[in-house]
Amino acid sequence: MDRLFVRLCPLCATILKRVSSESGSRIYGKRWNAFIVVRPASSSADPLQWKTKKIDMTDFPLERVRNFSIIAHVDHGKSTLADRLLELTGTISTAMKNEQVLDKLQVERERGITVKAQTASLIYDYNGTTYLLNLIDTPGHVDFHYEVSRSLAACQGVILLVDANQGVQAQTVANFYLAFEAELTIIPVMNKIDLKVARPDVVTKQMENLFDFHRDEILRISAKKGLGVEEVLKAVVEKIPPPKGDVNAPLKALIFDSCYEKYRGAMCSIAMRDGSIKKGQKVMCVHSKKTYEIQEVGIMYPNEVPTEVLLAGHVGYLYANLKSTDEAQIGDTLCNPKHPVEPLPGFKPAKAMVFAGIFPMDQSEFPGLKSALDKLLLNDSSVDVNVDSSAALGQGWRLGFLGLLHMDVFCQRLEQEYDASVIITTPNVPYKVKISGAKNIKQYHGDELTILNPCLLPEANMVVQYQEPMVLATIISPDDYVGEIISLIMDRRGEQKEQLYIDDKRIMFKAVFPLNEIIVDFFDHLKSVTSGYASFDYEDNGYREANLIKISILLNGREVDELTQIAHASRARTVAKRMVNKLKEAIPPQLFEIVIQAKIGAKVIARENIKATRKDVLAKCYGGDITRKMKLLRRQAEGKKKMRRIGNIDIPKEAFINVLKR
Numbered sequence: 134m135d136r137l138f139v140r141l142c143p144l145c146a147t148i149l150k151r152v153s154s155e156s157g158s159r160i161y162g163k164r165w166n167a168f169i170v171v172r173p174a175s176s177s178a179d180p181l182q183w184k185t186k187k188i189d190m191t192d193f194p195l196e197r198v199r200n201f202s203i204i205a206h207v208d209h210g211k212s213t214l215a216d217r218l219l220e221l222t223g224t225i226s227t228a229m230k231n232e233q234v235l236d237k238l239q240v241e242r243e244r245g246i247t248v249k250a251q252t253a254s255l256i257y258d259y260n261g262t263t264y265l266l267n268l269i270d271t272p273g274h275v276d277f278h279y280e281v282s283r284s285l286a287a288c289q290g291v292i293l294l295v296d297a298n299q300g301v302q303a304q305t306v307a308n309f310y311l312a313f314e315a316e317l318t319i320i321p322v323m324n325k326i327d328l329k330v331a332r333p334d335v336v337t338k339q340m341e342n343l344f345d346f347h348r349d350e351i352l353r354i355s356a357k358k359g360l361g362v363e364e365v366l367k368a369v370v371e372k373i374p375p376p377k378g379d380v381n382a383p384l385k386a387l388i389f390d391s392c393y394e395k396y397r398g399a400m401c402s403i404a405m406r407d408g409s410i411k412k413g414q415k416v417m418c419v420h421s422k423k424t425y426e427i428q429e430v431g432i433m434y435p436n437e438v439p440t441e442v443l444l445a446g447h448v449g450y451l452y453a454n455l456k457s458t459d460e461a462q463i464g465d466t467l468c469n470p471k472h473p474v475e476p477l478p479g480f481k482p483a484k485a486m487v488f489a490g491i492f493p494m495d496q497s498e499f500p501g502l503k504s505a506l507d508k509l510l511l512n513d514s515s516v517d518v519n520v521d522s523s524a525a526l527g528q529g530w531r532l533g534f535l536g537l538l539h540m541d542v543f544c545q546r547l548e549q550e551y552d553a554s555v556i557i558t559t560p561n562v563p564y565k566v567k568i569s570g571a572k573n574i575k576q577y578h579g580d581e582l583t584i585l586n587p588c589l590l591p592e593a594n595m596v597v598q599y600q601e602p603m604v605l606a607t608i609i610s611p612d613d614y615v616g617e618i619i620s621l622i623m624d625r626r627g628e629q630k631e632q633l634y635i636d637d638k639r640i641m642f643k644a645v646f647p648l649n650e651i652i653v654d655f656f657d658h659l660k661s662v663t664s665g666y667a668s669f670d671y672e673d674n675g676y677r678e679a680n681l682i683k684i685s686i687l688l689n690g691r692e693v694d695e696l697t698q699i700a701h702a703s704r705a706r707t708v709a710k711r712m713v714n715k716l717k718e719a720i721p722p723q724l725f726e727i728v729i730q731a732k733i734g735a736k737v738i739a740r741e742n743i744k745a746t747r748k749d750v751l752a753k754c755y756g757g758d759i760t761r762k763m764k765l766l767r768r769q770a771e772g773k774k775k776m777r778r779i780g781n782i783d784i785p786k787e788a789f790i791n792v793l794k795r
């Protein structure tokens with residue numbers, strides 16, 4: 134089976150232009166309709182001679198559908214394997230070798246990591262039957278695990294990929310349990326067997342010990358070289374059960390993802406459970422009770438390819454004039470308004486681990502930033518949103534993220550995809566406090582408060598108990614570094630719970646940590662003490678009582694709310710000193726002296742000064758060409774754009790985050 138790319142006239146659907154799959158691959162990314170091409174027996178090399186047939190979804194009843202995800206630790210080769218599967222089934226051309234076509238976002242390409250799960254449908258001939266395989270490529274980093282858990286709701290099975298050199302890592306364990314608890318069929322696959330340093334026998338043993346796989350069922354492949362990849366496709370068809378559903382029952386479909394398309398509104402990724410859905414049909418969102426008319430349905434092949442219909446068991450997309458996050462709620466169930474159904478279980482809301490204030494660089498940019506946020510939130514439902522305001526930065530939001538990388542990627546996407554530049558305040562974890570006498574104070578609505586913004590920590594005399602969030606962490610490392618890891622755990626107020634050999638050399642630690650101690654740079658430190666060999670993952674582990682203190686930062690006597698922090702009493706002095714020192718490094722000298730102070734209550738516990746400086750950038754530029762002067766002034770103006778003025782002091786954007794680093 135070959136493919137032909139054609140562009141259709143939007144009005145009369147006549148073919149305007151066609152190209153073969155080879156050259157078609159070069160126009161990847163543009164809006165082309167893909168057709169399956171049946172090459173006649175007397176096949177001509179000229180694709181224009183071939184007959185074309187549009188993808189007919191009725192060719193794929195439940196028993197011919199397989200829905201699966203690829204899950205693995207970071208960099209174990211998920212996107213590379215997805216590429217090979219797309220090539221092998223002719224969905225993309227082999228000319229696009231190692232392009233990682235499912236990493237579509239600019240931020241994914243720049244950073245070389247997957248941050249957004251992507252669906253692609255493959256059409257695969259096996260033993261004389263044609264199957265529709267719906268593949269979801271997922272991110273590996275812990276900050277994006279919500280994408281993985283949602284993707285699994287659309288699948289009946291997973292490929293668990295393990296690097297043949299690195300072996301089982303912390304996220305491999307976390308992802309295995311996600312799939313195991315969802316009762317999905319797990320196909321174990323060892324990747325990168327082409328590497329000279331591959332250790333297939335050791336890794337097989339790890340997979341046997343930890344996950345109870347039988348050595349014979351572990352497929353050995355090289356996604357990069359394409360070795361053994363066909364076996365993976367066969368295993369998907371043979372081992373993963375087809376989805377359950379009833380095509381004759383009333384419509385029931387789960388919205389498991391959504392993203393914003395500039396001119397068409399929200400595109401929803403849906404997993405069809407029962408019934409069918411087609412253009413022009415009316416659908417109702419079970420939770421919001423709103424009704425919409427379907428404008429388009431289709432499958433990702435690997436870009437959007439419209440189809441006549443989607444049937445029970447299929448995974449595809451739809452457009453229905455949904456415009457905002459409130460309308461396209463991920464986890465909602467779609468049904469026929471005339472035949473309401475019980476909602477599907479949906480998803481547990483994501484639990485934000487770090488909160489930070491997000492403000493426009495300039496208040497005049499507030500409406501633009503609001504609309505950009507609305508659109509990006511459609512792409513990323515794991516962000517927690519609360520309106521916030523600050524005396525210095527004006528109107529903004531306090532957003533909750535799954536980690537600092539998540540926050541960084543979100544802000545980069547705001548800038549790259551929506552041209553919205555933001556200022557982020559110092560991130561903090563959500564604390565809880567129990568207070569007394571709350572009934573008499575209007576702003577508190579109960580005796581237990583969750584503190585998303587450190588400035589709002591009530592006065593110590595009102596607080597009966599402070600609590601800090603905890604996480605259960607998994608660390609996997611060679612046993613040469615046991616001493617270093619244990620001292621790092623202790624240094625971060627961690628409590629070791631378990632230590633287990635996963636093979637002759639590698640050891641897995643389980644430890645409980647205060648979230649505050651690991652959120653910023655724990656992983657960097659872990660990597661540096663283990664020469665880069667350790668991996669790390671964590672999950673929520675509730676709250677624990679703690680002795681907490683608020684640290685306020687003052688610049689020239691004025692308290693800067695955006696830099697306020699809450700710290701454990703035993704660390705408060707160290708944290709305060711570090712923040713003051715970091716600010717001294719970060720804030721450039723200005724025309725007047727700047728005094729930086731850290732205060733606990735009324736007591737100043739750390740102080741640094743930044744001496745005044747001449748700011749005349751042209752001072753050293755005697756005479757000379759005017760263009761040189763212009764260049765210096767331009768450079769100064771550009772530098773200023775990256776600063777935020779608080780009072781009369783210019784603070785670089787990054788300073789708000791860097792103050793937390795050790």
Ligand SMILES: Nc1nc2c(ncn2[C@@H]2O[C@H](COP(=O)(O)OP(=O)(O)OP(=O)(O)O)[C@@H](O)[C@H]2O)c(=O)[nH]1
Pocket residue numbers: 205206207208209210211212213214231233245246247248271272273274324325326327328354355356357358
């Ligand atoms: N030698 C070798 N390298 C491979 C193989 N598969 C993937 N790689 C390389 O491993 C690196 C990571 O591959 P990706 O496919 O981006 O890994 P990933 O799991 O999708 O990464 P994240 O999405 O960021 O978690 C890339 O440099 C690939 O070229 C393989 O079979 N052999």
